[in-house]
Amino acid sequence: MKKIILIGIFLALPIIVLNSCNTSSAKSIAMESPNKDSYITIDTSKIPNDKFGESVRYGKELMLRTSYYIGPNGINGKYLGNKMNCTNCHQDAGTKPYSLNLMSSHDNYPQYRGRENKVLTLAERINNCIMRPHSGKPLPLDGKEMVAFLSYFKWISTFVPKDSLFKGAKNMEIFFPDVAASxxxxxxxxxxxxxxxxxxxxxxxxxxxxxxxxxxxxxxxxxxxxxxxxxxxxxxxxxxxxxxxxxxxxxxxxxxxxxxxxxxxxxxxxxxxxxxxxxxxxxxxxxxxxxxxxxxxxxxxxxxxxxxxxxxxxxxxxxxxxxxxxxxx
Ligand code: HEC
Ligand code: HEC
The missing domain is CATH 1.10.760.10 (Cytochrome c-like domain)
Known part of the structure; x- marks a missing residue:
């Protein structure tokens, strides 16, 4: 009896090893070797061709042409008070290094926010940007547009390390002069x-x-x-x-x-x-x-x-x- 179990384990071993190799290589394709010394690039041709992928694609479109879809004359709803697009500040749809990069946002929420003195979800944080930079009214939390933003943020977050350490994750640092800004x-x-x-x-x-x-x-x-x-x-x-x-x-x-x-x-x-x-x-x-x-x-x-x-x-x-x-x- 014992012998059979032992043989069974030996036979299973190579399979276990092979399996773990497969997982790590799949991961390295998705992560494009993130390293805090090099910039991360995203390959949007890898967005899956399924329902989730459709939502990711719409989310990316919303980042790039926010006003076209949900601006003052938006074809899918009139939410924003101006015609700015999210990408005007979060450039390259939130993926450009040093440009209010949003690739870790999905990993970082829910989060305590001092501004409201409470814990906010990512959806609520997105609505803050709809309201303040865009002078808009909040998107319904379960509507197609909010779900698309969240799908897109989730998808781009798969390219970055979970500890948020990657080059360009934050804006550039400013060293302060001794005098006031003028x-x-x-x-x-x-x-x-x-x-x-x-x-x-x-x-x-x-x-x-x-x-x-x-x-x-x-x-x-x-x-x-x-x-x-x-x-x-x-x-x-x-x-x-x-x-x-x-x-x-x-x-x-x-x-x-x-x-x-x-x-x-x-x-x-x-x-x-x-x-x-x-x-x-x-x-x-x-x-x-x-x-x-x-x-x-x-x-x-x-x-x-x-x-x-x-x-x-x-x-x-x-x-x-x-x-x-x-x-x-
Ligand atoms: C006028 C510039 C501007 C525009 C336009 C803008 N944002 Fe922002 N956004 C900011 C700034 C500034 C922050 C704060 C970043 C910080 O605190 O470091 C921010 C923060 C965020 C965050 C939180 C990031 C995090 O990880 O904590 C999200 C999510 C976000 N914006 C989404 C959006 C979306 C979606 C749009 C379009 C509907 C948008 N923003 C439009 C300037 C802008
Ligand atoms: C060659 C043209 C060009 C010059 C010069 C330029 N910008 Fe911009 N600026 C842009 C573009 C284009 C965007 C939007 C970027 C995008 O959508 O990817 C932008 C976006 C911005 C934004 C964020 C969106 C907003 O409207 O609030 C600010 C702030 C800004 N620029 C300030 C400045 C300041 C200050 C200077 C001078 C130091 C400057 N820009 C010089 C083209 C320019």
Missing amino acids: SARGKVLFTENCVRCHGEDGQGQYNADKSGYTYPPLWGKYGYQPGSSMHRIIKQAQWLKGNMPYDKVAIGKPHLTDAQALDIAAYVNDDAIHTRPNPKTFDYPNEMSKPIDYAHGPFGDTFTEQQHKYGPYKPIIAYWKKNNLKAVY
């Missing part, structure tokens, strides 16, 4: 680097059939709301460093210096000069989890609104550190 210096830099596409009035340019933008607006009634994270100067400067001017930046090779990116972000987000929709947004019930560049009090420290908005940021970070707290930005 909207006046930013205006000069804006003329030199941004006006040729976004226009002197910052209103951008529609595409040929006006279903979206060739160059999206940066402020005004069709720009993102002040409650958007893009309105925070550090957050925007990190994104500008990795992505703008559009024609001068290669992936990982910025054109602007850190100080220039901060000055330009200060000009773009200067509410004394530029208007935006829905200027009053109240949130962050928990002030200790407010990012330091979110410029609406009350604050968990002693710095002014002006300094939270424009810096210098180093003293704020040092203050938080001294109190054994981590400054968020």
Whole structure:
């Protein structure tokens, strides 16, 4: 009896080994050898040809042509208040390195969000972007569009490691100068680097059939709301460093210096000069989890609104550190 069991195990062994080889090779195809020293590329021809794949494809389309489908004149529903597309900020449909990359989002939710002081699902987080950058009304959580966004985020997440460590997962880092960011210096830099596409009035340019933008607006009634994270100067400067001017930046090779990116972000987000929709947004019930560049009090420290908005940021970070707290930005 014993002998037979033993022989059975020996016979089974090579099969077990073979099986594990198969699994790992299947995985390495799906993951395209993710490594934090190299950029991850996605092969959309691998989207499955089934019902789930259909939803993934529609999700990708929604990222790229959001306004066409669900904009103010959307063919599948009128949800957005402007004609911007998700990809205007989350470039390459959320897969471009250093561009508010969304490839780990599916793995990272549900997540505690200081802003609402509660745990949000990914669907609720998507609706925040529908409401703030797009001045829209929330998508029904079980509707075809939300399911498509979620399917797409799930599919792109299969290309990245579960610990979220990959090159370009976050925006580029900004090293803070000792001086505050200056909207006046930013205006000069804006003329030199941004006006040729976004226009002197910052209103951008529609595409040929006006279903979206060739160059999206940066402020005004069709720009993102002040409650958007893009309105925070550090957050925007990190994104500008990795992505703008559009024609001068290669992936990982910025054109602007850190100080220039901060000055330009200060000009773009200067509410004394530029208007935006829905200027009053109240949130962050928990002030200790407010990012330091979110410029609406009350604050968990002693710095002014002006300094939270424009810096210098180093003293704020040092203050938080001294109190054994981590400054968020
Ligand atoms: C004006 C720029 C802008 C537009 C347009 C925009 N977003 Fe965002 N989005 C942001 C910023 C900024 C963040 C915050 C990222 C951070 O906190 O680091 C964000 C965060 C997110 C997150 C959370 C990511 C995570 O892993 O925590 C999701 C999901 C998201 N956006 C989806 C979308 C979708 C879907 C659309 C289109 C309907 C969209 N966004 C349009 C700027 C934008
Ligand atoms: C060569 C044209 C070009 C130049 C120059 C340029 N941009 Fe852009 N910008 C774009 C395009 C195109 C997009 C949308 C990207 C996409 O959809 O993939 C964009 C998107 C943006 C966005 C996010 C969407 C929005 O409208 O809020 C911001 C912010 C932005 N640019 C700011 C700037 C700033 C600031 C400068 C100057 C430092 C600049 N851009 C220079 C073409 C340009």
